[in-house]
Amino acid sequence: MNETTPDRGTEPAPDRGPTEWSDHPVGVGPWAEEHPGVPSPSEGPDGDRYDPDLLEHGDRRNVVDAYRYWTRDAVVADIDTRRHPLHIAIENFENDSNIGTVVRTANAFAVDTVHIVGRRRWNRRGAMVTDRYQHLMHHPDTASVIAYAREHGLTVVAVDNTPGSVPLETVRLPERCLLLFGQEGPGVTEEAQDAASMTVSIAQFGSTRSVNAGVAAGIAMHTWIRQHADLGRSW
Numbered sequence: 001m002n003e004t005t006p007d008r009g010t011e012p013a014p015d016r017g018p019t020e021w022s023d024h025p026v027g028v029g030p031w032a033e034e035h036p037g038v039p040s041p042s043e044g045p046d047g048d049r050y051d052p053d054l055l056e057h058g059d060r061r062n063v064v065d066a067y068r069y070w071t072r073d074a075v076v077a078d079i080d081t082r083r084h085p086l087h088i089a090i091e092n093f094e095n096d097s098n099i100g101t102v103v104r105t106a107n108a109f110a111v112d113t114v115h116i117v118g119r120r121r122w123n124r125r126g127a128m129v130t131d132r133y134q135h136l137m138h139h140p141d142t143a144s145v146i147a148y149a150r151e152h153g154l155t156v157v158a159v160d161n162t163p164g165s166v167p168l169e170t171v172r173l174p175e176r177c178l179l180l181f182g183q184e185g186p187g188v189t190e191e192a193q194d195a196a197s198m199t200v201s202i203a204q205f206g207s208t209r210s211v212n213a214g215v216a217a218g219i220a221m222h223t224w225i226r227q228h229a230d231l232g233r234s235w
């Protein structure tokens with residue numbers, strides 16, 4: 001262990017995530033300690049929302065405070081009432097390490113579904129457990145995710161800085177939209193770009209050929225948010 005390596009002691013239980021087992025936990029302790037003398041919310045009319053285990057032991061999850069002590073299903077159901085008609089797809093033919101970041105950002109923006117295209121396995125660490133509250137769908141190939149978009153009335157927009165792409169900074173993104181990202185190295189496949197209504201690029205000014213796919217996804221998702229989201233409903 002060196003100075004930059006935190007001492008995490010024992011390994012986390014398999015069902016716990018990286019933000020739930022540090023020495024400086026966020027969140028709240030057991031309900032009885034936080035609200036002395038107040039009956040548990042599980043005894044009230046909305047009791048189904050509450051997780052008896054979290055009420056008893058505390059809630060250290062990576063969730064906003066409005067969801068403290070809620071069951072996972074209740075959190076997902078609540079986000080479902082205000083998910084955006086924005087879908088994200090990322091090609092994963094070579095095991096892209098950015099998918100966790102993409103999933104976490106998609107969760108933050110209440111994206112409808114993240115579509116993983118190609119390999120089913122992906123590195124969940126960067127997701128910081130947010131994948132538990134985000135709809136995910138796997139597609140074996142690009143044709144399958146394009147077919148899904150057509151069936152669901154979503155306009156496919158590929159995101160890459162390839163010749164012929166249009167600056168993201170100048171376009172109005174479709175409201176019912178599937179943003180499709182490539183992976184480190186090859187970028188978005190030709191098949192995806194051919195099927196997309198357009199390919200958009202993020203303006204760059206330095207020497208690097210591209211930005212990290214997770215960063216590109218964050219920029220593009222936020223562009224959609226600025227154009228279509230109701231900011232009055234953000235936290």
Ligand SMILES: C[S@@+](CC[C@H](N)C(=O)[O-])C[C@H]1O[C@@H](n2cnc3c(N)ncnc32)[C@H](O)[C@@H]1O
Binds near residue numbers: 184188201203
């Ligand atoms: C590292 S890049 C891929 C390689 C890149 N096409 C190249 O020629 O080096 C991985 C993915 O990030 C996204 N990306 C990175 N930089 C981008 C940019 N400036 N504009 C749009 N998308 C970008 C795209 O989805 C791309 O497929």
